[in-house]
Amino acid sequence: MFAYIVRRLALMLVTLIGISIIIFVLLRVVPGNIVDILFDAAGFVDPTDKANLEKELGLNLPIYQQYLNWIGGLLHGDLGYSYVSEKPALQEILPRIPITARLAALALLFSASIGIPLGVLSAVHQGSRLDYALRVVSLSGLSLPSFWLGLLILMASVSLFGSMPIYNPNPKTWTEALAIYAVPAMAVGFRSAALTMRITRSSMLEILRQDYIRTARAKGASEASVNYRHALKNAILPVITVIGIEAAFLIGGLIVTETVFNIPGVARFLVEALRWRDYPIVQNLVMLIAVVVVVANFTVDMLYAAIDPRIRYGD
Amino acid sequence: MRSVRALAAAALLLLPAYDVASAGEPKQGGILRVYHRDSPGSASIHEGATYSINVPFMPVFNNLVMFKQDVAQNSVESIVPDLAESWAWSSDNKKLTFKLRQGVKWHDGKPFTSADVKCTFDMLMGKSQQKFRQNPRKSWYDQVNEVTVNGDFEASFELKRPQPALLSLLASGYTPVYPCHVSPAEMRTKPVGTGPFKFVEFKANESIKLTKNPDYFKKGLPHLDGIEFTIIPNRSTAILGFVSGKFDMTFPTEVSIPLLKDVKAQAPNAVCVVEPVNVSTNIIVNSSSPPFDNIDIRRALALALDRKAFISILFEGQADIGGTMLPAPGGLWAMPKEMLESIPGYGPDINANREEARKLMQKAGYGPDKHLSVKVSTRNIPVYRDPAVILIDQMKNIYIDGELDVVDTAQWFPKVARKDYTLGLNLTGNAVDDPDQSFYENYSCGSERNYTNYCNKEIEKLFDQQSAETDKEKRKKLVWEIDKKLQEDVARPIIFHARQGSCWHPYVKGITIMVNSSYNGYRYEDVWMDK
Numbered sequence: 001m002f003a004y005i006v007r008r009l010a011l012m013l014v015t016l017i018g019i020s021i022i023i024f025v026l027l028r029v030v031p032g033n034i035v036d037i038l039f040d041a042a043g044f045v046d047p048t049d050k051a052n053l054e055k056e057l058g059l060n061l062p063i064y065q066q067y068l069n070w071i072g073g074l075l076h077g078d079l080g081y082s083y084v085s086e087k088p089a090l091q092e093i094l095p096r097i098p099i100t101a102r103l104a105a106l107a108l109l110f111s112a113s114i115g116i117p118l119g120v121l122s123a124v125h126q127g128s129r130l131d132y133a134l135r136v137v138s139l140s141g142l143s144l145p146s147f148w149l150g151l152l153i154l155m156a157s158v159s160l161f162g163s164m165p166i167y168n169p170n171p172k173t174w175t176e177a178l179a180i181y182a183v184p185a186m187a188v189g190f191r192s193a194a195l196t197m198r199i200t201r202s203s204m205l206e207i208l209r210q211d212y213i214r215t216a217r218a219k220g221a222s223e224a225s226v227n228y229r230h231a232l233k234n235a236i237l238p239v240i241t242v243i244g245i246e247a248a249f250l251i252g253g254l255i256v257t258e259t260v261f262n263i264p265g266v267a268r269f270l271v272e273a274l275r276w277r278d279y280p281i282v283q284n285l286v287m288l289i290a291v292v293v294v295v296a297n298f299t300v301d302m303l304y305a306a307i308d309p310r311i312r313y314g315d
Numbered sequence: 316m317r318s319v320r321a322l323a324a325a326a327l328l329l330l331p332a333y334d335v336a337s338a339g340e341p342k343q344g345g346i347l348r349v350y351h352r353d354s355p356g357s358a359s360i361h362e363g364a365t366y367s368i369n370v371p372f373m374p375v376f377n378n379l380v381m382f383k384q385d386v387a388q389n390s391v392e393s394i395v396p397d398l399a400e401s402w403a404w405s406s407d408n409k410k411l412t413f414k415l416r417q418g419v420k421w422h423d424g425k426p427f428t429s430a431d432v433k434c435t436f437d438m439l440m441g442k443s444q445q446k447f448r449q450n451p452r453k454s455w456y457d458q459v460n461e462v463t464v465n466g467d468f469e470a471s472f473e474l475k476r477p478q479p480a481l482l483s484l485l486a487s488g489y490t491p492v493y494p495c496h497v498s499p500a501e502m503r504t505k506p507v508g509t510g511p512f513k514f515v516e517f518k519a520n521e522s523i524k525l526t527k528n529p530d531y532f533k534k535g536l537p538h539l540d541g542i543e544f545t546i547i548p549n550r551s552t553a554i555l556g557f558v559s560g561k562f563d564m565t566f567p568t569e570v571s572i573p574l575l576k577d578v579k580a581q582a583p584n585a586v587c588v589v590e591p592v593n594v595s596t597n598i599i600v601n602s603s604s605p606p607f608d609n610i611d612i613r614r615a616l617a618l619a620l621d622r623k624a625f626i627s628i629l630f631e632g633q634a635d636i637g638g639t640m641l642p643a644p645g646g647l648w649a650m651p652k653e654m655l656e657s658i659p660g661y662g663p664d665i666n667a668n669r670e671e672a673r674k675l676m677q678k679a680g681y682g683p684d685k686h687l688s689v690k691v692s693t694r695n696i697p698v699y700r701d702p703a704v705i706l707i708d709q710m711k712n713i714y715i716d717g718e719l720d721v722v723d724t725a726q727w728f729p730k731v732a733r734k735d736y737t738l739g740l741n742l743t744g745n746a747v748d749d750p751d752q753s754f755y756e757n758y759s760c761g762s763e764r765n766y767t768n769y770c771n772k773e774i775e776k777l778f779d780q781q782s783a784e785t786d787k788e789k790r791k792k793l794v795w796e797i798d799k800k801l802q803e804d805v806a807r808p809i810i811f812h813a814r815q816g817s818c819w820h821p822y823v824k825g826i827t828i829m830v831n832s833s834y835n836g837y838r839y840e841d842v843w844m845d846k
Contacts, residue, residue, distance in 0.1 A: 032725025038356060040728045042364035042451035043743075044763035053448055084356055085519045086504055092519070151551055158559045158581070166547075166556060169521075262547045262556075264521040272354060272520045272548075277725060 001305075008301070012294045019290045020283075024067050027279055033059055034083040034277045057083055070283060080280035084273075089280045093266065093288070100258070100265035104250050106185035111192035112243060116232075118193075119200025119239075124227055126205060134197065141194025146253045150187040150260035157183075167263040180263075188257040192246045199242045203235040210234075237308055244300035248293040339824065341538045341843040347823065350553040351544040352566045354520045357503035360491055361439065364451040366744075366834050369488045370567060371523045371544045373837040374537075375422075376491030376508035379413050379432065379470075380482065384838050387590070387830045389748055390647055391479070391787075394486045398427065398509065408477035408785055415468040419532045421494045422513045429464035434495035436462040436472070447499050452746075454755060454762065455484045458782075477783045479790075480751035487747045488835040511537035511840035520546055531840070538825075538843035550574070558582045563823050563844065568592045568833045570816035572631050578818050586826075587818040589633055591645040592833040593748055596625075596702050598808045599731065599739040599766045606687055607737065611675040613805040616738075617660040618672035619713045625705055625811050635812040636661070638798040639753055642812055645830035647748050650795045658802045672713040681714045688716045692730065693740040695721040702810060703740040731766045741766065743807075748831035750794045754778045758806055769806040822846040 035053045039045045054060045058069065073080055079089035122134040157164045165184070171177040207213065208231055216230045251267055258268035266285060273281035305311045355367045360376065363369075379399040386393040396402075399413035419427040437443040440456045458478045463471045472481065484490060497507045506514050509532070512525035523544040527537055545562070547553040554574055556562050558581040568590065570578060575587055600607045600616065607613055626634040635641075638655060640648040655661050660668055673682075681687045689710075693703040700721060707717035717738070722730055730736060743764075745753050756762055759778060760770035774797060781793035802809070817828050822845045829836040 031723060032729070036725045036729055038449055040724055041356065042449055043728060044451070045728055045732050046449075046763065049449055052446075056448075082519075084354075085517075086357075086500065154552060154555050158555050162559060164555055164559045164561065166552060166561065259549050260552055262545070262549065262552055264518070269520055275724075276356070 008298055012298060015294055016287070016290055020071065020287060021067070023283055023286045024070065025063070027277070027282060028063055030277070032277060034279070035059065037276055070280075074284070074287070079284045082273075082281050083278045084276050084281075089284050092269075092281060093284060096264060096266045096269050097288075099263060100254060100267055102181055103185055103188070103254060103258070103263065103265060104247070106181055107189035107192065107250060107253075108243065108247060110185050110189035111196050111246065114189075115193040115196025116200050116236075116239060119197040120204055120227060120232060122197065122201045123204035123208060124223075134201075138194040138197040138201075141190045142198075144190065145256075146188050146191060147256040147260050149190060150184065150257055153183055153187055154260065166261050169264075180261075184257045184261040184263060187261070188250065188253040191253065192243075192250070195242060195246065196239060200235065200239050203238050204231055207231045207235045233307075237304065240300060240303055240307070244296055247296045251289055339845065341824065341841070342845060343538050343843070344540050345844040345846070347539050347542045347564065347839065347842060347844065348562045349542065349544050349564045350556055350562045350566055351523065351546045352550075352553070352569050353548050354546050355523075358506045358514065358517055358523075359447075359499065359503040360489060361435075361452075361493065362447050362449045362499070362503060364449075366488075366567075369834050370837045371525070371542075372506060372514075373488045373491070374510055374512040374525055374542060374839045375506050375514050376493075376510045377419075378486060378488075378490050379415075379492060380486045381488075381838065382486045382829070382835045384836060384841060385825070385827045387827055388645065388647070389483070389486070389829055389831050389835055391483060394482060398432075398492055402482070408479070409474045410471055411474070411481060412469065412471040415470060416532060417468055419509050420530055421496075421509055422507050422528060423494075423497075425494065425496055427492075427494075427509050428467040429470040430467070431492055431495050432470040433462045433464050435491075435493045438493070438499070445499055448503070452489060455490075455752070457755070476779075477785060478751065479785050480747075480749045480782060483747050483749045484752065486835070487832075488837060489746050511838065512539075512542060515541070522546060533840065537840040539839065542839060554578060557585075557818065560820070564819035564826065565817055567817045567828060567837070568815040570818060572633050572814075572816065575816040575818070578816075582818075582820075584821050585818045586821055586823075587816055588828050589814050589816045590828045590830045591635060591641060591812055591814050592744070593641045593646070593812070593831050594742055594744040594833070595637075595639070595641075595812050596698075596740065596742055596810045598706070598810065599736070599741045600805065600807075601734055601737050601739075601767065603734060603768060604737075606679070606689070609679050610805070611679045612687070614659065615672040615675040615679075615713050616710070616715070617802075617805045617808045618668045618675070619709055619715075620660055620706075620808065620810060621665045621709055622661075622811055624709070625702055628705060629701055630811075630814060633814050635814070637812050638802050638809055639757070639807075640750060640794065640798055641745070641748055641831050645748075646812075647831065648750055648791060648794045648798075650798055654795060654799060658799055660808070661802070669712050676714050683714065686714045686716045688718070689737045690720040691717040691738050691740060692720040692722055692736040694724055694727045696724065698813075699740055699742060706740060706810070732763075734768070739766075741807075744833070746832060746834040750778075750790075750797070751782050754781075754797065758801060767807055769801075769804070771800075771804065771806075774800055774804075 035050050039050060058066060082089050082092050085092060118134050122131045125131050154164050165179040167180050171180060213226060213231055216226050254267035255271055258265045270285045351371060353367055357363060358372050360368050360372055377397045379397060380394050381397045382389040383393045383395045398416055400416050402411060402413045404411055415429055421427055438445055438447060439453060440459060441453060458475050460473045460475050463473060493502060494507050511528055511531045513528045515524040515526050517523045526541040527539060557565050558578060578585055579587060600613055602608055602613065622636045626632055637649055640646055643649040662668055691703050691707055693699040703719055707719060710717050731739060743757060755778060756764045758765060758769055760775060777793060777797050781790050784790040784793060819826055824845055825842040827836060
């Protein structure tokens, strides 16, 4: 097990170095930089001003030098300065992390707490009206883009309640505080919940047909015990895999949701930084996301062993 | 030196544009909540070239003079004192002297003096040691030799030749006075001004907050306790926020005509206006290489345009047809209708125009069996892309097959500057409704923004002639002549001048949307809320 963990950690490091090179090079392959964008607003390019600005921002250096400067800074905890706000990148990124983390955690919680029980219900009542209804719900969740769902929610709240749950850094009541996170979390988590529901259902259906389930029933175990103690425990493994993958994919959904609900989180900030070609922000944010994804995958793999005693790493 | 204007008297003659907005005794207090369409790149007005900066930061500053904020049409007659108490032209019209207010303090407590005026304009003219990172309006001061001071409260602009338009340029929202003691870098992040509102914070992609300046030198102003701009790039969310009452006002001149209908349907009490923004949608033609080096093909292109179709499709009829200068009634310098319609391509008979265009194309070797294929380059933004699609459709009528070439924003101006395009669709905004700003920037030989490299020495002489002309009526006639010639030369065919909507809730008073510029009307010192 120990050898496996060390091997995985080494692999994580290699992956992160690879990602850092890819993102660094890709950013510079994309046409235009911050200087072009600043001059774009002015409607013309002054070559002298442009050269001065590129020099000031270090964009005139060879690309390998820029990369080494960035990685060197990163290792010393210096993430550089945002080209746009001229503030330290860390100062720009840090306050946004808890906002997105809260939203992502709520979305995952919503996804698991809705998706798993409904998936079990759907499997246990296979072929019933309830099963059909839940399958329609899960298909809708997979089909509805989260931005559209978000807008629908906003329009509905304006038309029904005359207000809308867009972000407010200083909510006046706890209900407002809950609404500004919970509603977008539901919008972005609906797709995940639908996927979780489907995976739970199919996994449960497979398990419910196993011999040991029949044995459990034969020895007089209650339906609840059969479904939740015997079946779900064994059906949950692929569900955890999916939730782990969804956690990684969530960032894509969050970009749209943060934009629609005007939440100043990391995901929307990343898109804005990309638009401005704010390299220090984009590079560091992508690295942060990469670390989160790699660690999430690692955690899921470790969870396998904890949940399923049959799995042993490194044997 | 002779005094030219008794300003207060002139100001009294001007009628406020929206009486509905200024009725009643102003109430004090309240925070005006406005959504902002995007996150500005910085807080420094002088280093920006978008009104995304002017709207939130103009209230932080003062100019020497400004356009009266409750008069919708900017003109020399609507210019009022700001940091200057008065001004006077010398007898030869080559020196403009400002007497400055005394006792004015910067928001950090330091006194405002003539040194700050000199500093600001020296930096704008590139004469000081401190430099702006970008200086997009340097050319506005091409005719200024020097800014001199006489004591702490008098500053003069010494000109190379008379330029009556200078006063209008100084009145623009783009021309605030900056403090000498604050560096350009600090002004980009924490601006210090003398204006009615102090800067509190600017969180990129989130919000901009301003608070009342209790020591504002205009007694009794501002009425509001502060202004908060919430940055919401998503238009649908922003409009819903306004409708639901989260915002008191939309971002000015940002509501499109179709969206305006939604707003009126969902918030029927909202006060909404549609005004020209002095932004023209035009065609840039690369006349330095084939096929548009052929004047016949350029003329055919101009003749093929059905401007009314553009306007009815994109603006439901609410936009204007004109030349380079903003059309009347908003614009001050527009050609008379008869003169405009005498220009090829502007006549009402589109079929006849296109017939003539087809003949020109045939003369150039093209016809029903031999179409000319061109790429129509434009920015990948709807306001650029949508008219480009209509243009491509209209060009089919004269044997030109266009292919849309959408260009990322970051690449648009570098591409245009490289002349790496055949035909492009562009938008040109004017901060001041004055020919000096428009002609020199867009059509003079060697100007950075003269994308097509149009260069006509004869016209250039007329530019200077109108610029130095102090008789307004004579100047107007010269401007018409120039504008007509520019259109006939197909220098940069103007398709239309856009209009946009702005809305606010009825309790917001004192808002005036300018009708001939979207850069100058955001001081907000006399805005108040009746609630």
